[in-house]
Amino acid sequence: MIAYAANLATIVAIFGILAATLNFVVGFAGIFSVAHAVFFGLGAYAGAQVALHIVPDALLACVVAAVVAGGLSLCLALPALRVRGEYFVAASLGLQMMATTLFSEAKAFTGGIGGLVAIPRPTLFGMEVSVLPLALVALALILFATALLQRGAFGRTLQALRDAESAAEALGKNVAAAKTLAMLFACAGAGIAGALFALHLSFVNVESFTMDQSVLVMAMVIIGGTGTLWGPVIGAIILLSLPAGLAFVPFIPATEVGAVQQIIYGLAMTLLMIFRPAGLVGDLSKGRATA
Amino acid sequence: MLFLQLLLQGIQTGALYALTAAGFALIFGATRIFHFAHGTSFTLAGYAFLFCWNGGLPGWIGTLAGIAVAMLFGLAMERLVYRPIQRHEGSFFTVFVAAFGVAVVVQNLVGMVAGRGFASVDTRLSLATEVLPDVFLAPIFWIAIAVAVVLFAALSAFLTRTHAGVALRALAQNPDLLRAYGLSSNRLSMLAFAVGSAMAAPAAILTAMTTGLNEAIGHHVMLISMAATIVGGVGSLRGAALAGLMLGVAESVALQFVDTQWAEAVSFLVLFAFIIFRPSGFFGVAQTR
Numbered sequence: 001m002i003a004y005a006a007n008l009a010t011i012v013a014i015f016g017i018l019a020a021t022l023n024f025v026v027g028f029a030g031i032f033s034v035a036h037a038v039f040f041g042l043g044a045y046a047g048a049q050v051a052l053h054i055v056p057d058a059l060l061a062c063v064v065a066a067v068v069a070g071g072l073s074l075c076l077a078l079p080a081l082r083v084r085g086e087y088f089v090a091a092s093l094g095l096q097m098m099a100t101t102l103f104s105e106a107k108a109f110t111g112g113i114g115g116l117v118a119i120p121r122p123t124l125f126g127m128e129v130s131v132l133p134l135a136l137v138a139l140a141l142i143l144f145a146t147a148l149l150q151r152g153a154f155g156r157t158l159q160a161l162r163d164a165e166s167a168a169e170a171l172g173k174n175v176a177a178a179k180t181l182a183m184l185f186a187c188a189g190a191g192i193a194g195a196l197f198a199l200h201l202s203f204v205n206v207e208s209f210t211m212d213q214s215v216l217v218m219a220m221v222i223i224g225g226t227g228t229l230w231g232p233v234i235g236a237i238i239l240l241s242l243p244a245g246l247a248f249v250p251f252i253p254a255t256e257v258g259a260v261q262q263i264i265y266g267l268a269m270t271l272l273m274i275f276r277p278a279g280l281v282g283d284l285s286k287g288r289a290t291a
Numbered sequence: 292m293l294f295l296q297l298l299l300q301g302i303q304t305g306a307l308y309a310l311t312a313a314g315f316a317l318i319f320g321a322t323r324i325f326h327f328a329h330g331t332s333f334t335l336a337g338y339a340f341l342f343c344w345n346g347g348l349p350g351w352i353g354t355l356a357g358i359a360v361a362m363l364f365g366l367a368m369e370r371l372v373y374r375p376i377q378r379h380e381g382s383f384f385t386v387f388v389a390a391f392g393v394a395v396v397v398q399n400l401v402g403m404v405a406g407r408g409f410a411s412v413d414t415r416l417s418l419a420t421e422v423l424p425d426v427f428l429a430p431i432f433w434i435a436i437a438v439a440v441v442l443f444a445a446l447s448a449f450l451t452r453t454h455a456g457v458a459l460r461a462l463a464q465n466p467d468l469l470r471a472y473g474l475s476s477n478r479l480s481m482l483a484f485a486v487g488s489a490m491a492a493p494a495a496i497l498t499a500m501t502t503g504l505n506e507a508i509g510h511h512v513m514l515i516s517m518a519a520t521i522v523g524g525v526g527s528l529r530g531a532a533l534a535g536l537m538l539g540v541a542e543s544v545a546l547q548f549v550d551t552q553w554a555e556a557v558s559f560l561v562l563f564a565f566i567i568f569r570p571s572g573f574f575g576v577a578q579t580r
Contacts (some may be wrong), residue, residue: 266395
């Protein structure tokens with residue numbers, strides 16, 4: 001039971017990181033990316049390769065993952081600079097679909113559909129550690145960084161260009177640089193989450209990095225509340241405890257649990273958008289002004 | 292000869308993509324609603340036809356049922372989801388997420404009710420015969436093309452010759468002026484949803500007869516429609532249809548050079564390239580929003 005709870009807590013922390021970083025681009029910069037799982041996947045594969053072929057050092061894996069995912073964030077920053085709104089969503093969907101194919105075909109790097117197996121247990125300074133404390137520390141750091149950025153000049157710039165891009169530009173803000181940096185930060189964070197995910201499961205394959213996963217993370221952010229500090233984390237907790245909770249409901253056949261879970265979160269997304277577009281947390285802290 | 296076979300196959304797929312994409316483009320152009328659940332209309336129409344067919348009903352009843360289901364779904368989305376959202380705020384992302392949620396719900400419901408995995412309709416129309424050495428065509432190829440051509444002719448006649456059609460185009464260009472002339476933009480946007488969603492039904496039925504349906508097909512169809520609308524240029528039905536045809540052909544012809552797994556990636560590569568280099572598409576006008 002303790003092992004079960006620890007496992008759930010680790011997964012929640014990892015998805016908390018994902019949701020918090022996605023919230024950073026969606027909630028603050030107003031860039032609606034539906035390709036977050038791509039960078040999660042890049043980080044996971046990079047971290048797994050480091051652990052498999054160099055040393056299973058958690059810190060090194062995270063750094064490499066952050067560099068790879070952050071570097072490739074340019075793929076998404078490029079369309080973000082060119083287009084907005086529906087067009088960007090379309091571009092990120094396109095990237096997600098291409099990446100899914102690439103992940104299942106680039107067998108040398110990703111192991112194809114079979115994935116990468118037998119990733120060694122992570123170590124830190126030569127000692128074997130479990131992923132839970134690492135994930136919690138990373139989550140805390142990312143939330144801290146988000147809170148700092150939110151108050152600082154950079155966060156204000158992002159919010160300004162989210163609300164009125166032309167006005168922000170007219171006031172001398174460098175829109176291109178701000179957007180690129182925001183993407184870089186968010187994707188590097190997703191990469192770290194990926195590396196931790198790979199080390200925790202000691203197995204990764206393309207199934208975890210598909211569009212469904214991107215949508216799940218997006219749902220976490222939205223259900224929790226975009227643009228809030230704690231919203232995404234709360235969204236991650238709610239959506240991840242859902243399957244655990246449904247497993248105890250007697251009248252749902254085991255084969256349908258997955259479908260019922262998806263129906264619940266789909267319904268939650270739609271109803272929230274109709275009745276409470278600011279999300280669960282958004283309403284508490286800021287009232288209807290943000291809607 | 293393989294190339295010719297792939298090209299013809301691509302034209303057949305492309306004709307169906309073009310129909311669905313034109314429906315999406317009509318809705319998006321007229322109402323500015325990013326109807327992400329358009330693929331769901333497609334799924335529902337396909338399964339409605341499948342149920343009628345398996346129930347032993349004649350094909351035309353199934354076709355009517357498919358069209359009716361698609362239209363009802365489109366109208367229900369407009370009334371129950373999009374309109375309430377637009378009443379308090381119009382942010383496109385809110386609309387997108389709400390539609391996405393509905394698509395997820397319906398996909399899983401269909402999976403639970405109709406079973407997961409591919410289901411198709413057996414007809415003699417999809418039996419291929421050799422028309423040229425090594426080139427096989429089924430009667431359904433001609434049907435798909437004829438349906439696409441007839442429906443486009445009908446749609447353009449509707450948009451240019453009838454009052455309602457002209458009003459729809461006016462709605463796309465200037466909703467405020469339209470209201471000033473005393474027309475109801477609410478009624479027109481319902482019309483756009485009804486006509487646009489109905490366009491998905493024939494494509495869904497023909498797909499059920501050829502490659503078959505699964506509960507997640509709406510997703511794929513939606514992504515293709517969206518890609519075609521953007522590649523063709525938002526606001527241009529002709530562009531969307533042409534781009535849909537092109538994407539179908541590209542997807543199919545690409546098989547000559549790469550493995551099947553890459554077919555979908557090819558479409559999105561085209562989309563991605565368009566967004567970066569020519570966001571306004573073939574026939575679109577560059578616009579800032």
